Amino acid sequence: xxxxxxxxxxxxxxxxxxxxxxxxxxxxxxxxxxxxxxxxxxxxxxxxxxxxxxxxxxxxxxxxxxxxxxxxxxxxxxxxxxxxxxxxxxxxxxxxxxxxxxxxxxxxxxxxxxxxxxxxxxxxxxxxxxxxxxxxxxxxxxxxxxxxxxxxxxxxxxxxxxxxxxxxxxxxxxxxxxxxxxxxxxxxxxxxxxxxx
Amino acid sequence: xxxxxxxxxxxxxxxxxxxxxxxxxxxxxxxxxxxxxxxxxxxxxxxxxxxxxxxxxxxxxxxxxxxxxxxxxxxxxxxxxxxxxxxxxxxxxxxxxxxxxxxxxxxxxxxxxxxxxxxxxxxxxxxxxxxxxxxxxxxxxxxxxxxxxxxxxxxxxxxxxxxxxxxxxxxxxxxxxxxxxxxxxxxxxxxxxxxxx
Numbered sequence: 001x002x003x004x005x006x007x008x009x010x011x012x013x014x015x016x017x018x019x020x021x022x023x024x025x026x027x028x029x030x031x032x033x034x035x036x037x038x039x040x041x042x043x044x045x046x047x048x049x050x051x052x053x054x055x056x057x058x059x060x061x062x063x064x065x066x067x068x069x070x071x072x073x074x075x076x077x078x079x080x081x082x083x084x085x086x087x088x089x090x091x092x093x094x095x096x097x098x099x100x101x102x103x104x105x106x107x108x109x110x111x112x113x114x115x116x117x118x119x120x121x122x123x124x125x126x127x128x129x130x131x132x133x134x135x136x137x138x139x140x141x142x143x144x145x146x147x148x149x150x151x152x153x154x155x156x157x158x159x160x161x162x163x164x165x166x167x168x169x170x171x172x173x174x175x176x177x178x179x180x181x182x183x184x185x186x187x188x189x190x191x192x193x194x195x196x197x
Numbered sequence: 198x199x200x201x202x203x204x205x206x207x208x209x210x211x212x213x214x215x216x217x218x219x220x221x222x223x224x225x226x227x228x229x230x231x232x233x234x235x236x237x238x239x240x241x242x243x244x245x246x247x248x249x250x251x252x253x254x255x256x257x258x259x260x261x262x263x264x265x266x267x268x269x270x271x272x273x274x275x276x277x278x279x280x281x282x283x284x285x286x287x288x289x290x291x292x293x294x295x296x297x298x299x300x301x302x303x304x305x306x307x308x309x310x311x312x313x314x315x316x317x318x319x320x321x322x323x324x325x326x327x328x329x330x331x332x333x334x335x336x337x338x339x340x341x342x343x344x345x346x347x348x349x350x351x352x353x354x355x356x357x358x359x360x361x362x363x364x365x366x367x368x369x370x371x372x373x374x375x376x377x378x379x380x381x382x383x384x385x386x387x388x389x390x391x392x393x394x
Contacts, residue, residue: 016227042206091222
C-alpha cells in the first residue's frame with residue numbers, strides 16, 4: 001500500500017538510535033509533508049556532512065580537518081590529555097568548557113563479554129602520545145560502568161611507564177541528584193570521597 | 198568546537214517530530230560513525246523518496262503515481278469513500294485491511310483557534326466526489342477530538358445534498374483498554390452505544 005521508497009526510508013529511520021517503527025513512520029510522513037523546508041535540506045546536510053567530516057588521526061575526534069580543530073588549536077594546554085571512550089563523550093566534556101587540554105578517543109572499552117581486547121582500542125597510540133615529553137597528566141574520563149572502570153585500571157597500568165600523572169573523574173552525588181534515588185555504590189563513593197566544606 | 202556542518206545536521210534532525218536537541222545529537226553521532234551502512238543510504242532514500250512521491254490529485258494520498266495506487270486499484274469498492282484528516286490516518290486504516298473502498302484526505306480539521314476554515318480543506322473536492330452517482334456511503338474517520346467532531350458534523354451537513362449515507366467511526370472502549378483508566382466521555386459513549394452480546 002505504501003510504496004517501496006517510503007518503506008525503505010522508514011526502515012532506515014527506524015535504525016537510528018532511540019527510534020522504532022512507529023516514530024520512523026511519523027517522521028517519514030512529516031518529511032514527506034515538509035519537503036522543501038525539511039526533507040531536501042536534511043538530505044543535503046547528510047550528504048555534505050558525510051563528505052566533510054573525517055576522523056582526526058591524532059585524537060580520534062570527528063571534524064572537517066585532520067588533525068582536528070582541537071589538536072590544531074595553539075591555545076590548548078599541551079601538557080594534559082583526556083582519554084574518552086567515544087566522540088560523544090568528547091562533545092559532552094567540551095560543552096562544559098572546563099577542560100582546556102587535548103583529547104584521546106579510545107574507541108570503546110575493554111569487554112571480555114564482547115571480545116574487545118586492548119588491540120581493538122586506540123591504546124598503542126595513547127601510550128605513544130602520553131610518552132611525549134610535553135605531556136604531564138592523563139585524565140581518564142571513562143564511564144563509571146564495570147567495563148569503563150576495568151579499562152581505566154588497565155590504562156593506568158599501561159601508562160605507568162610513561163612518566164605522567166594518571167587521574168580519573170571523581171565519583172559522587174550528581175549535581176541536582178537526590179540521595180533517596182541514588183544507588184548504594186554512588187553513596188558509598190561519595191561518602192568515601194567526602195571533602196571539608 | 199563541533200563544526201557548522203554537524204551543527205546544521207543536528208538542527209535539522211531536532212526539528213523532526215519526537216526529537217529534541219539531545220536525541221538529534223545522539224543520532225548525528227550515530228550517523229557519523231555508521232557512514233556507509235546508514236548515513237549514505239539514508240541520504241539516498243531521502244532524495245529518491247522526495248523525488249518519487251507525489252500527492253494524489255484525487256484523494257490526497259502520497260504515492261509514486263498520480264492518481265495513487267488505491268485510486269487506480271480496480272479491486273477497490275467504488276461505492277464508498279472514507280474521509281480522513283491526514284495521510285497518516287489513511288495509512289493507519291490501511292494497516293487494518295478492513296476498509297476496501299477509497300479515501301479522501303481532508304488535509305486538516307476546522308479550527309476557529311488556528312483560523313482554519315472550510316476553504317482551507319479539500320472540502321469542495323469531497324462534495325464533488327461524493328456527488329458522483331457510484332458513491333453510496335461516506336465514512337467520516339476523523340479524530341475523536343473537539344475539532345475532529347466539529348468537522349465531522351460540518352461535513353455531514355455539507356454532504357446532506359449529495360445523496361449518500363454519511364457515517365462515522367464508533368466511539369467506545371479501545372480494545373485492550375481498562376475502564377479504570379478511561380475518561381468519563383469515552384465510558385459514557387461506550388455505555389450509550391452498548392450492544393447485545
